[in-house]
Amino acid sequence: MKQVKEEFITTKKEEQTEKRAKVSLHQTIWRWHFYAGIIFAPFLIILAVTGAIYLFKPQIEQVLYQEYYEITPQSEKIPPEEQIDQVEEQYPDAVITSYRPGEDAARSSEVTLTSNNESLTVFINPYTGQSMGTLNSKDRIMDKIEELHGELMAGTTGDRIVELAACWAIVLIITGLFLWFPKKKGIAGVIVPRFTKRKRILRRDLHAVPAFWITLGMFFLIMTGLPWSGLWGTNFQNMATNTGEGYPPSIWTGSPPTSEVQTKDIAEVPWAAETLDVPQSDVQGLTSLSINEVVGIAEGQNIHPSYTVMLPSEPDGVFTLSAFPPKAQDEATIHIDQYSGAILADYRYDNYGIIGKIVAWGITLHKGTQFGALNQFISLLICFGIILVAVSGLYLWWKRKPKQGLGAPKAPRLKNAKYFLILFIALGCLFPLVGLSLFVVWLIDWLIIQRIESVKNFLNA
């Protein structure tokens, strides 16, 4: 009898511990979701807003720069070299960096140059050679939006913050899904909000239900955006390229091949007037290919007509033909020897490794160009969804927040949440910035929060 009683007590105790553990796990996850949400919601809103605008870059720029883009087709175009000469006359001290022939007969050509540390694009009517106007990169609104989206206009620091926000958004998705996971049967409060219940429930549902709906899309945008990031992205791209399954080198990471030439073989340009101030033998030598020849070579390579020719900036540099049109399958990067015109590397979509192909598709889908209007529309919906979820999440907190303190869920002891700890360590390994930030949070907690009573109470730690 005694034994039975003891057994009964043990089972009850076990049940209680299990229940407590469950509550404590729920609380831990809620607490992390809460803090990550409050800290990163503003960034996610910025990313969603700028992303939603940037999606429509082609249409917006078409309207903004119509006068620079559109020309009336005529019978014959003048050679690229003469077009560039015009630009050089206009900007004698500039360094020409690239030439874009224009993808169809009604599109102007573009000459990009660097002048006084600024990047300018001169639009040329290729039939007349006349300049249609100049755009300074720093005045381009879409460039600003892109800078805001990619690095919050704060250079490397901004890039790291965006990456951190993206990584923590994954933490938000995982913890959020856990909190959302239905405990009872039925669709109310799971995939449709409960409009007839109390306001408090409706507020929760207006966050959790749309969040569930956009989870996949949001996760997709994060994962396709991360390869762009400065830290995770660069390492990921390096790793992929090193395995032979990523992008070939020079497309994302790595340098292009070099023109194989010895300095003594290149023809020198004398600079003093009227006299040949360098030895005759130095003037004799190899000369660079003209842009006309490079465009001629490009035309024989079956490359997408929206390509750009990047001019070499070093004596051993190469001409690079680069095409990144709306569809990933049309991408091309071709490196041409500056002196011989030999094709040193020819990378098409088909030459990408499997990871490279996936990333390339990810990028065009992320930018909304792969499937045109439908792609833009779906991406726009996800952006709106992210804004709604971030705002409703903040609102949820605001309404629940007590007068004093932050209103954070209570912190349980860390060792009670073993699985959770394992999950976070795994996430920390996968996304080093998450790991680093977790480490910093833990340090702050250990060094400051736990030692100062008022801070501890405010944060409910």
Added chain:
Amino acid sequence: MKKILCTSLIIVMMLTGCSLKQDADSLYNTETPLDADIMIPESIKINEKEEIKVILTQGGHRVKDADFVHVEIWKQDGSVSYRMEEAMNNGDGVYILRKELDSEGLYYAKLHAGNDGSVIVPQKQFIVGELSSSEIDALKEDLPKQNANQEPHH
């Protein structure tokens, strides 16, 4: 303390990550471009047969029987322009063109060579006799190096 050190070490290792391998390009689509060494005598006199020698290599080997090796010569001021001529195969990847030039000045010789899918069009600047002052000016301005009436090739 030990724990902190360990964690920092792991994080630093992860943040520095991995760099790109030098020979990563060999894992992708590789090209074997033609390479030409064009030899033009350092001083050329008018009305004397001079020899332009081309050594073709591809993938580190001499190209003994290239698909085509043509040389085109013209004068910078446009006054002289010879038709594209086939260079003679001298064996072991050496191709030769003998040419007599009858006026002094600044010249260009352009090679058109192709073999096994690779086409090259390197161009060399050279001087016959003495340069005129207008040619020196042209050199200084780095003006048209391009043959005005370039024929389409193949």
